[in-house]
Amino acid sequence: MALRTMQKFVSRGFKWFFPEPEKAEDGRDQWPSRAAFLLAAMGGCAGQGNLLRYPSVVYNNYGLQWFIPYMLAVFLIAIPALVLEISIGQCYRGGSVIAFNNINRRLKGVGIGPVFKHSNAVMDAVLICGSNVLFENFAAFAIFGVVGFLRRWPSPDERLGAFVVGFLTLPEAVLQTPGANFWAVLLFLTLIVLGFSSAFVMLDVVATLLVDSGFRYSRPVIVSGLTLASFLMCLPYCTEFGYYLLDGVDRWINNIALIFVVFSEVVSATTVYRWTDVVGQVGMPAFVIYNLGYFGGLLIGITVAHGVESAAIGAGAGFGVFTVCTILAGIVASSPSPSNTALPSRIRAQLAQLWYLAFYSGNQLRRDLNLIVGSGNNWKIPAFMPVLLRYVSGPVLAIIFSFAFPEFHELRYDPMMIAGFILSILGMVGVLLGFVVPRYYDCFVPWQRREEGMKETLLDRPVEQGDAVSVGSEDGGESGREKIGG
Known part of the structure; x- marks a missing residue:
C-alpha cells in the first residue's frame, strides 16, 4: 500500500514537472505556442557545428571571401529547403518519412535523411535560418580572436579541423587566459549545452519516426532505448583513435550524405509530385526524356568539368545535353489540353508542353502547400520558390x-577517413533504396496512411478541390482524375 502511494506521488510529481503536451484533433502532440516551436527549432539548429565546424570552414577558405558563396547558399539553398521541409511537415502532420510519402511513395527514403497547427512556415524558416546565421558568425568572430592570439594564419598546407578548434585551439587559449579555471568550466558547459540541443532534435526525429510507424512501445521507452543505443554507438569516439574517427565521420557525413539528402529533397519534390498529371498531358516519353536531360546534364557537366578542369567547358556540356533533351521532349510530347490565350495554337501547345515538363510539379506543390501554410495572414510560399x-x-x-x-581521393589511405566515407555512402544508398523499392520502408508508415501518396486529384486543381470534385462528379470522378505517386 505504501509503495503504491509513493508511486502515485512520484507519478504526479513527474507530470507536474513534465506535463503532457496538448493534443491536436488527429491525436498528435502539439506545440503549446509558436514561440515554443521557434525556440526549440533555433536551439536544434544551433549546435556544436556552429561553434566549431563553421569557424574552421571560414578559416580554411581565407575569411572574408568565404561570405559571398556563404550568403548565396543561405538564400538559394538553406531558406528554400527549410521552407519546403517545414511546409511538408505541417501539411501532412507526420514524421519525415510520412511527410515525403505524401509527396510520392518512392520518396520515403528521402524522409529518412532530414532531421505542427497552421503556423507561418515561410516566416518560421526565415527566422530559424536568420538566427542560425547570426549565431555561427558571432561564434566565428570569437574563434578568430583566439586563433589570432595564438598566431595561426590560414595556409593551403595546413587545414584547421572542426574538432581542432574545440579540443585543441580553444583549450590552449583558455590555459593562457587569466582565471583559466573559470573559463575552462564555461567552455565545457557551452560545448555540453550545444551538444544537448542538437541531440534532442536528432533523437526526437527518430523517436517520431518510430512512434508514427506504430511501434508498440511508448514514447518514453523508445527515447530511452535510442539514448542507450546512441551512447553505445559513441563509445568508439572515446578511444585513442576516436578523435580521428570523429573527424572522418563529421567530414563525410556533412560533405556527402547531408548534401545528397538535401539535393534529393529539393529536386524530387519538384519533379515527381503529381507526375502523372504531367504524363497525362505530354506523355511518358516526353517526361522521361526531359528529366533524363536534367539529371544527365548535371552528371555530364560536372564530370566533364572535373575531368578537363574547366568549369566553362563542363557548363557547356551540361547545358548542351539539357537543351537537346528538352527539344527532343518537345518533339515527342503529346498536345496538352487547349489553353485560353490569344497566341497561335502551335505556340500555345509548345508553351504548354514546356510548362508541364519544367514547372508544373513544383508549382502545384506550392499551391497545395499554401492551402495550409499560407492560410490567413501567414506568409505564402512565393511563386518563384519551386523554380x-x-x-x-x-x-x-x-x-x-x-x-x-576528389577530396576523398587525396585521403583514401587514411582508415578513419575511409570509415566516415563508407558511412556516408550507406546513407546515400538508404535514400536510393527507398526510391527503387519503396515497400521496404512501408514499416515506418502506419498502414492507414500508406495510401496517402496516391491521392486522386484533378489536373491544375489543388488536392482538396480535386478530391471534392472527384467525389461529387456524376461519373464517379473517373473523368480527368490523376493519381499522385505510381
Missing part, C-alpha cells in the same frame, strides 16, 4: 557534392 529549388538549389548542391570525391 529556385529545382533549377538553382539543385544544380548548386550537385556541384558542391561533386567536390567531395
Whole structure:
C-alpha cells in the first residue's frame, strides 16, 4: 500500500514537472505556442557545428571571401529547403518519412535523411535560418580572436579541423587566459549545452519516426532505448583513435550524405509530385526524356568539368545535353489540353508542353502547400520558390557534392577517413533504396496512411478541390482524375 502511494506521488510529481503536451484533433502532440516551436527549432539548429565546424570552414577558405558563396547558399539553398521541409511537415502532420510519402511513395527514403497547427512556415524558416546565421558568425568572430592570439594564419598546407578548434585551439587559449579555471568550466558547459540541443532534435526525429510507424512501445521507452543505443554507438569516439574517427565521420557525413539528402529533397519534390498529371498531358516519353536531360546534364557537366578542369567547358556540356533533351521532349510530347490565350495554337501547345515538363510539379506543390501554410495572414510560399529549388538549389548542391570525391581521393589511405566515407555512402544508398523499392520502408508508415501518396486529384486543381470534385462528379470522378505517386 505504501509503495503504491509513493508511486502515485512520484507519478504526479513527474507530470507536474513534465506535463503532457496538448493534443491536436488527429491525436498528435502539439506545440503549446509558436514561440515554443521557434525556440526549440533555433536551439536544434544551433549546435556544436556552429561553434566549431563553421569557424574552421571560414578559416580554411581565407575569411572574408568565404561570405559571398556563404550568403548565396543561405538564400538559394538553406531558406528554400527549410521552407519546403517545414511546409511538408505541417501539411501532412507526420514524421519525415510520412511527410515525403505524401509527396510520392518512392520518396520515403528521402524522409529518412532530414532531421505542427497552421503556423507561418515561410516566416518560421526565415527566422530559424536568420538566427542560425547570426549565431555561427558571432561564434566565428570569437574563434578568430583566439586563433589570432595564438598566431595561426590560414595556409593551403595546413587545414584547421572542426574538432581542432574545440579540443585543441580553444583549450590552449583558455590555459593562457587569466582565471583559466573559470573559463575552462564555461567552455565545457557551452560545448555540453550545444551538444544537448542538437541531440534532442536528432533523437526526437527518430523517436517520431518510430512512434508514427506504430511501434508498440511508448514514447518514453523508445527515447530511452535510442539514448542507450546512441551512447553505445559513441563509445568508439572515446578511444585513442576516436578523435580521428570523429573527424572522418563529421567530414563525410556533412560533405556527402547531408548534401545528397538535401539535393534529393529539393529536386524530387519538384519533379515527381503529381507526375502523372504531367504524363497525362505530354506523355511518358516526353517526361522521361526531359528529366533524363536534367539529371544527365548535371552528371555530364560536372564530370566533364572535373575531368578537363574547366568549369566553362563542363557548363557547356551540361547545358548542351539539357537543351537537346528538352527539344527532343518537345518533339515527342503529346498536345496538352487547349489553353485560353490569344497566341497561335502551335505556340500555345509548345508553351504548354514546356510548362508541364519544367514547372508544373513544383508549382502545384506550392499551391497545395499554401492551402495550409499560407492560410490567413501567414506568409505564402512565393511563386518563384519551386523554380529556385529545382533549377538553382539543385544544380548548386550537385556541384558542391561533386567536390567531395576528389577530396576523398587525396585521403583514401587514411582508415578513419575511409570509415566516415563508407558511412556516408550507406546513407546515400538508404535514400536510393527507398526510391527503387519503396515497400521496404512501408514499416515506418502506419498502414492507414500508406495510401496517402496516391491521392486522386484533378489536373491544375489543388488536392482538396480535386478530391471534392472527384467525389461529387456524376461519373464517379473517373473523368480527368490523376493519381499522385505510381
